[in-house]
Amino acid sequence: MKLPTCVLLCALLGSLLAAQPAAKKIYPKRWVYAGAELGTDADLAKLRGILETAAAHGVNGMVLSGLDRIDLEPAPNLARLQQLKQLADRLGVDIIPSGFGTGYGGALLSHDPNLAEGLPVKGALYVAASGQASFRAETEPVVVASSGPAPVARFEKLLDVKPYRCYRVKAKVRGEGVAPNATLEFRADTLDKKRNWCWFERPIASGREWHEYTTAFNSAASDKLNFNIAIEDGLAGKLEIADLRIEEVGLVNVVRREGTPLQVRGDKNGTVYKEGRDYAPIADPELTFLFDHASPTITLPAGTRIKPGERLRVDYYHGMTIYKDQTPACMSEPKTMEIWSRQFPLIQKYLAPKAYLLSLDEERMGGTCEACRRRHMTMAAMMGDSATRLFDMARAASPGAEVFVWSDMFDPNHNAVANYYLVDGDFTGSWKYLPKDIRIACWNYDTREKSLPFFSGLGFQTLAAGYYDADDMKNVEGWLESLDKTPGAVGIMYTTWESKFKLLPDFGDLVSKRK
Numbered sequence: 269m270k271l272p273t274c275v276l277l278c279a280l281l282g283s284l285l286a287a288q289p290a291a292k293k294i295y296p297k298r299w300v301y302a303g304a305e306l307g308t309d310a311d312l313a314k315l316r317g318i319l320e321t322a323a324a325h326g327v328n329g330m331v332l333s334g335l336d337r338i339d340l341e342p343a344p345n346l347a348r349l350q351q352l353k354q355l356a357d358r359l360g361v362d363i364i365p366s367g368f369g370t371g372y373g374g375a376l377l378s379h380d381p382n383l384a385e386g387l388p389v390k391g392a393l394y395v396a397a398s399g400q401a402s403f404r405a406e407t408e409p410v411v412v413a414s415s416g417p418a419p420v421a422r423f424e425k426l427l428d429v430k431p432y433r434c435y436r437v438k439a440k441v442r443g444e445g446v447a448p449n450a451t452l453e454f455r456a457d458t459l460d461k462k463r464n465w466c467w468f469e470r471p472i473a474s475g476r477e478w479h480e481y482t483t484a485f486n487s488a489a490s491d492k493l494n495f496n497i498a499i500e501d502g503l504a505g506k507l508e509i510a511d512l513r514i515e516e517v518g519l520v521n522v523v524r525r526e527g528t529p530l531q532v533r534g535d536k537n538g539t540v541y542k543e544g545r546d547y548a549p550i551a552d553p554e555l556t557f558l559f560d561h562a563s564p565t566i567t568l569p570a571g572t573r574i575k576p577g578e579r580l581r582v583d584y585y586h587g588m589t590i591y592k593d594q595t596p597a598c599m600s601e602p603k604t605m606e607i608w609s610r611q612f613p614l615i616q617k618y619l620a621p622k623a624y625l626l627s628l629d630e631e632r633m634g635g636t637c638e639a640c641r642r643r644h645m646t647m648a649a650m651m652g653d654s655a656t657r658l659f660d661m662a663r664a665a666s667p668g669a670e671v672f673v674w675s676d677m678f679d680p681n682h683n684a685v686a687n688y689y690l691v692d693g694d695f696t697g698s699w700k701y702l703p704k705d706i707r708i709a710c711w712n713y714d715t716r717e718k719s720l721p722f723f724s725g726l727g728f729q730t731l732a733a734g735y736y737d738a739d740d741m742k743n744v745e746g747w748l749e750s751l752d753k754t755p756g757a758v759g760i761m762y763t764t765w766e767s768k769f770k771l772l773p774d775f776g777d778l779v780s781k782r783k
Contacts, residue, residue, distance in 0.1 A: 290752035292782040297623075297731055297759025299329035299364065300772060306341070306348040315352055318769055323359035325773045326780025330356065331625055331761065336367025337375040338614045349618055362622050364672075365615050368608050368658050369627035370634075371677075373597030379607050381555045384521075385596045385633040386528040386585025387486040387690065390432040392518040393535070394566055394580040401547070401580055403518035403563040406430055410495075412439075412512035421446060421499035421507040427456070427514065429487040434520065434586055436559045437466070437485070439512040440478045441497065445505035450474070453500050456485045456493045463687060465493065467590045467632070472499060478510065484517070484559035486588070486690075518563045521586045522552050527601045527639025528585035532566070535579035546572045550584075557587045557595045585637055588690065596633035599654050600640040608658060612665035622669055624662045625709060628655055629674035632689035640692075647693030648684070651677050652701020659703045672707040672731060681715040681722065699726065709733050711763065713743055720754040731759040737766045741774055748779070 300322050305311040319330055341349075356363050367375055376383045394401040407430055415423055421443060429435065437454055456466035466485035473479075487493065495514065499507055524530065532547055533540045543549055548567035566582075568574055589595050598604060615621065628651065634640060635647050643650065655678075659671045676683040678699040686694035708723045710716060711733035723730050732747040744760065751757040762775040 289749070292748070293752055293757075294780060294782050295751065295757065295759045297329055298327045298776065298779045299331050299731075299759060299761040300327050300769075300775075301331045301333070301366075301733070301761055301763045303767070304332040304334040304349070306345040306352070309348070312348040312351060316355055318772070319352065319356055319359060319361055321769065321772050322776060323361050325776025327762070327772070327776045328360065329362045329364050329623070331364045331366050333366040333627070334375070335365040335615055336608070336611050337378055338618070339610050340378060346618060353619055363619050364623045364625055365619060365621055366625040367627050368611070369629060369631070370597040370599040370604065370654070371594070371629055371631040372627065373595050376597040376604060376607060377595060380603065382523045382525045382528075383597045383601055383604060384523045384557060384587030385598045386523045386637040387434075387488075387588055387633075388432055388583070388585055388636060389434050389486070389518070390583050391581045392433065392584070394518065394532075394582055396568060396574050396578045396580060397576055399568055401566040401568060401574065403565070405516040407433070407435075407516045409513055409515035412509060415507075415509040415512070421450075421505050422496060423498070423507060423509050424494060424496040427493045427495050429491060429493055430516070431487055431489050431491055433487050433516050434518070435485055435487065435514055436482065436517045436520070437514050438480070438482045439497065440480050440510040441472065442476060442478050442508050443472050443474055443499050443505055444476065444508070446472065446474045446499050447505070448474070450499045450505075452481070453498050454481070454483055454495075455498070456487075456495050458490055459492055459494060463488070465490070465690070466495075467689060469591050474505065482558065482560045484520070484588070486586070517559065518582065519550065519552060519584060519586075520559055520561065520563055521555060521557050521588070522550060522564070522584050523555075523587050524551060525598075525601055525603070525639070527598060527637045527642070529638060530582070530584045532580055532582050534574075535581050539573070541574060541580075546574050555587075557589045588633065590632050590689065594630070594632065596631065598637055598639055599631070599634060599650060600637070600643055605657055609661055612661045616665040621666055624666070624669060624671050626655060626658050626671065626673040628658075629676050630683065631677050631691070633691060635692035636690070646697070647691060647695050648698040649701055651695055651698040655706065656701065656703050659706055670707055671705075672709045673702075675708045675710040675719060675723065676712060678702060678708070679710075679712070679715070679719050679722065681718040682712050702728075707731060707758065709761070713746065716747060716750045720750050720757070724754050724756045727756075729756045729758045730754060731761060732757070733761045733763040735762050735764060735771070735775065737764050737768045741771065741778055744775060744778060748782070
């Protein structure tokens with residue numbers, strides 16, 4: 269059938285219009301991300317400089333991280349914050365407080381280090397003597413005096429482990445001929461390669477100097493693990509290891525809270541002993557979440573029912589550092605939300621913000637302690653519950669304020685998945701539990717063409733977090749092209765983790781003067 273000429277012309281016109289790039293837009297929210305360091309007048313001067321540069325180049329918002337521990341700030345720091353707020357008001361720049369996440373637990377742990385998320389240890393062996401009980405490893409330590417230079421930058425060893433035990437790893441490592449951007453990784457992979465229980469990464473220099481590293485892992489349900497040390501992002505070269513030691517430890521970084529119960533029982537008689545009567549309160553005096561110190565002993569007071577020589581089984585939970593310095597906190601322990609509830613009224617008092625950014629990102633532990641398990645909720649539901657409760661707190665303190673949240677833990681194209689780091693559970697579907705009025709700050713450049721339309725299709729407004737310490741604006745240009753095609757896109761942010769503000773003027777000019 270021959271189509272009428274007008275129909276063909278309309279179809280051709282539609283095709284031409286579809287091929288045209290989306291119109292360039294100037295978005296109402298043009299933000300810059302900065303850390304709220306206000307400990308000295310020099311810190312304030314630095315933030316003032318960023319603020320003045322931002323305002324001079326069309327940036328109208330400054331996101332300040334670290335304000336989620338405002339109740340711990342001394343008076344001089346709060347006075348500096350007020351000065352910064354006064355300048356921001358004069359310049360017409362909004363201050364957007366950021367924080368309130370448990371993935372990076374620093375703010376919560378500064379209130380109480382025992383809020384760290386806990387990994388379970390079951391049946392660690394302690395043996396009683398006069399006045400104390402000491403840890404006794406049940407796994408023979410793995411010791412490698414020297415690996416010799418490996419032809420490729422990887423070392424592997426199969427480990428026999430006890431399930432639900434904690435193992436410390438110490439090693440000296442040097443790389444030769446590795447790439448300048450190489451990183452050293454320790455892993456403890458399950459044999460099916462579906463889970464890794466050791467997330468440790470450090471930069472490594474190409475040279476002949478030895479560097480010593482210490483980390484740990486919890487074996488979870490595994491009885492065998494494939495342990496490996498590898499140089500990633502530059503596999504060419506050689507890897508040499510000396511003084512490698514992998515050994516079981518007990519009560520290192522033990523966390524004590526309602527959701528991490530501890531039990532000491534007799535190995536043979538099964539008697540559950542009472543803390544405060546049969547043994548002194550247990551704690552790790554070096555609760556650093558590093559594993560560079562000895563296993564604490566258990567003090568046995570006079571009148572204890574524990575006999576000298578008795579073998580004891582200890583169940584407990586320990587915290588963990590992921591990568592270099594990320595120690596996750598528990599999202600389910602009631603004290604977590606109680607601490608957050610104190611921050612919002614103070615933020616309102618000092619800033620009266622028009623918007624917040626919730627840092628519910630990279631939640632790499634969760635679902636493993638009793639506080640989480642007792643809720644009988646999926647990790648997706650717990651994630652959404654955290655966002656909802658924080659959203660409500662922000663709105664109660666600052667009526668009408670917009671609330672944004674980082675995208676990754678609610679994005680099926682990013683981190684809203686199963687088998688995520690050390691999490692026991694599945695984040696799939698977390699987006700279903702978000703408040704309908706929350707806004708999404710998308711930050712994964714590689715998935716932007718999927719993530720932005722995903723959230724837009726659910727009715728959420730979106731903001732792009734771009735830049736990430738590059739040497740040019742290509743990342744930002746890519747985000748802008750994607751935003752221009754996205755219904756409900758409201759803004760873009762200059763996001764630096766390395767405090768690189770050199771390109772802030774270029775960013776501001778680019779996003780505020782689009783042609």
